[in-house]
Amino acid sequence: MSLTLAWNNDQDKMAVEDSLIELLDKLLQAAAEMEGIAEGEVDLTFVDDVAIHELNKEYRGIDRPTDVLSFAMNESLDEEMDIVYELEEGEELDELTDVLGDIIISVERAKAQSEDYGHSLERELGFLFVHGFLHLLGYDHQDTASEQVMMGKQEAVLAQVGLVR
Incomplete structure (x- = not known):
């Protein structure tokens, strides 16, 4: 198996072009290679903002929209969010463990932030x-040191595919 990107468009604020998905897939491959994920x-x-607001309130207890939410499949049962997946007929448990998790992005927040920061959507x-x-x-x-590590990794991946500020 290889690293794959599965995507859905549950909003009508922006058309999702194939070129965007190709770009995101390149970012995924670059980030995965950097992290040794094969x-x-x-x-x-x-x-949209309405949907991410609901999710943010339900799963994080924060009553406002946010830009991105991540739900890792490897979260332990004692963490903030527990997800139960039911196997469909013929589906193997191993098939589910290959899913790293879900990323949910508000295109409305992304558009506003791109304008605020003066870079492309x-x-x-x-x-x-x-x-x-x-x-x-x-x-x-959560702290300055871990934020610097994460920001450095993000910027390195973005630069690798030409998405610099």
């Missing part, structure tokens, strides 16, 4: 996607 699946969903979406992917792998930014 196989698995990342599920990406594009949503593609760069912002790429940044949010790599940020989400690193969260799936266990990276966090």
